[in-house]
Amino acid sequence: MNFDQLPLTAPETPLLERIDSAEREIATLTSAELVALADELREFLLYSVSTTGGHFGAGLGVVELTVALHHVFNTPDDRIVWDVGHQCYPHKVLTGRRHRMSSMRQKSGLSGFPKRSESEFDTFGVGHSSTSISAAMGMALAARQQGINRKVAAVIGDGAITGGMAFEALAHAGHERPNMLLILNDNQMSIGHNTGGLASYFARIWATQTYLTLRETSKKLLEHVKPAWDLAKRTEEHMKGMVAPGTLFEELGWHYIGPLDGHDLPSLVEVLKRVSALSGPQILHIRTIKGKGFTPAEEDPIGYHALGKIEPNKTSKTASPSAP
Template sequence: MDALLEHIQSPSHLRKLSRESLKGLSIELRERLIETVSQTGGHFSSNLGTVELTLALHYVFNTPEDRLVWDVGHQTYAHKILTGRNARMGSLRQLGGLSGFPRREESIYDAFGTAHSSTSISAALGMAAAAKLTGSQRKAVAIIGDGALTAGMAYEALNNAGTSNCDVLVILNDNDMSISPPVGALNQYLAELMSGRFYAEAKKLGGQMLRNAPPLFALARHLEQQTQTLIQSNTIFEKLGFTYTGPIDGHDVDGLVVALEKLFKAKGPQFLHVVTRKGKGYEKAEIDPITYHGPGKFNPSVGVVGAVSTKLTFTQVFGQWLCDAAAKDPRLVAITPAMREGSGMVEFSQRFPNRYHDVGIAEQHAVTFAAGLACEGLKPVVAIYSTFLQRAYDQLIHDVALQNLPVVFALDRAGLVGADGPTHAGMFDIAFVRCIPNMSVACPADENECRQLLSSAYAQDHPVTVRYPRGAGVGVELQKDLAPLPFGKAQVVRQGEGLAILCFGPLLYEAQKVAQSLNATVVNMRWAKPLDLQTLREIAQSHDRLVTLEDGTRMGGAGSAVLEALQDMKISSQVLIMGFEDEFTEHGDPGLLMQQYGLTATGIQRGIEAHWPMVQVAPSLRRVV
């Protein structure tokens, strides 16, 4: 018998199947996910958990006319397979291949581009309001996880939707898990609602026992109605104006279809609470959903095997520094917006539980919470991805910088992030932080500098960001103490003639390769703000040409800061700014992307020689063309 999945090229093919065949199709779909993600890497356990829900949604709703908005997008691989992209799944997250997230330009079935959490309800409500305004019968559905529901934006949208009278369906995919273990009062509240599942199982057993005793059975039915009213009509979602349904089994595809068919016909704001298991169908992922949240390539029969590397990642360097600094200073407190594992804070959370705060997916709250701690004399360290600090920009300006509070921001994933693509790239932080008064920006070139500059930042009495990339550095040995580097001071690491390369961050090592060919001076700037003006003046006065090099956007970045400083010093220099252009980067292998954007040693040299064609000639013969 032919596999069902081979004949599914679009949801219209899926809707021709009998409901009874969906269970078998879910098995095939899960096998396909295991096969492809193990070869490409990517978000794994979250996708396995939503197979039945994805099938049921496309079976009941008339997609793409009806809009499905997937929050974050960690769970959309099954959606991609069912919407005509099955044959391309081998290109997932590869350069030129499928994105790991929903992307409007990739498919008409991707109704809204997502990757940062908690945007789905707002977007789906906007679509529902548009349908109402234009008289369309189109449906709008938001699928959001319990982790994403911890963010304030989700509640803002729920608050608005509940009084909108729009036909919008919000589906809560409750797997008791985000990337890190869930936290907060909401998680406890959902756990209480989950008890309704146990009530339902008990009802089945009790009904069988009581049917032979009519008076008792009548009493039980009365109690059942009261209990259902208590569970379903007194939820926070009902209070917000939604009609609540659930909790229901998210792996019972038949039950999901029945529930969704009823909700398809319902009017007004609807809320469906679905309970799933992250990693469903792959035992190793069910047992350890954190490890299998976003693994690299692995052998499905063996599972994920820890990579053996002699190099520490920048994230590990931060984690070690955090523990060492906390052991020395009892004022240090650490904050993460639901990224304990990703930010290297597991050991800290175990060693210093009273000084560890996971605030959930709530970046705005994390930053202002840190500001409150700093007001009381503590020394907060906020560990946050560069791309996620964007979500708390107002708080960074208004609550931290304006009050000049000594908060350290450890910005992980600065620069390119590779396979996660433009939604997660940390290209903009230099530009958007350095324009804020009182803020400083440190750009370590390697692992040891990362440790030293974290100490430098911690020693300041004003807010400082320390930005560092994903993955390992060049393998520099770490110093054991917490000695800081001088604040705002650069270092000349190579002396050449005529041409000087001013490096901000880990591209320093690529610059040194170029410098040998071009006999260039290399300066490790270390700080994008404040600039070392004395060193900059000396270099500008003794060199004909300056190149600035950064793994951030050229527009408004460190190179722009150099130009501004030179103008203020009334120094007229020829300056080439090298970094990322005014465009979003693609997803793919970081090494290939750096080649594509001309930020490897070869690309940097070509860029310099193209800008100044005579630069490779001996210094005495150089002329500007």
């Protein structure tokens, strides 16, 4: 469901109210009910954030993922770590804090980031960024040491994963091989251009048309010079392995799954159930749209990264920095 304007009044949310009424009620919902819940959650977020201000686009982009995780995982016994932290607004709504969302980022109110002292569902104090893999790995290794059967997932963005701490944790987890899931939330839209080798790696993956054009041009130039053509073919075969999605993660000892449409809720639920039964470090790569469900935010994801308070009957925004 897409919205062109922000709600004038608080929307009707019967499924959210049902979840509020009973512990782990979300686990009982049917596939159709989960889809309807995601629509309710997105509309509620549009109303809530527009009245308080706060981070906007990131949370809208992970609505389906958040619903799927809380449906499949037995939270708070199972662990979810969000990275970057400001995509946690849907998570807060689904974990007993919906009626406090009007206090977001206010004195004695809800934090705009996961906060351990605020809720047992907030497993790690996360802001900006790249810390989730190390944190989740520590939780998974602790569970293994204690003989606890616990699911642990880290949700990290395509910008946050380019950080050195995240890359170090990828290598460490590949060596330790804890039972954990890393969900790469790839919206191709970190704030500011990513830099470094890993960012270039992702850029090469998606630049398929450029690759094909270069390949055909090179072929025409070199096919009449056999030694040069043989070398080019061997180089191409090597590079194909290097730029295939997941190759880097597989080389680091992870099992790669994806990419998957991060807004296809039934598929997310099915894959999460299957991945949860696997052992060792797993990576699920999903593609999402920042600001999903609110047309102005989809068209201007940078401008709608965060909002100040705005009139709920307007789609125009008041620009705001990414407030903590």
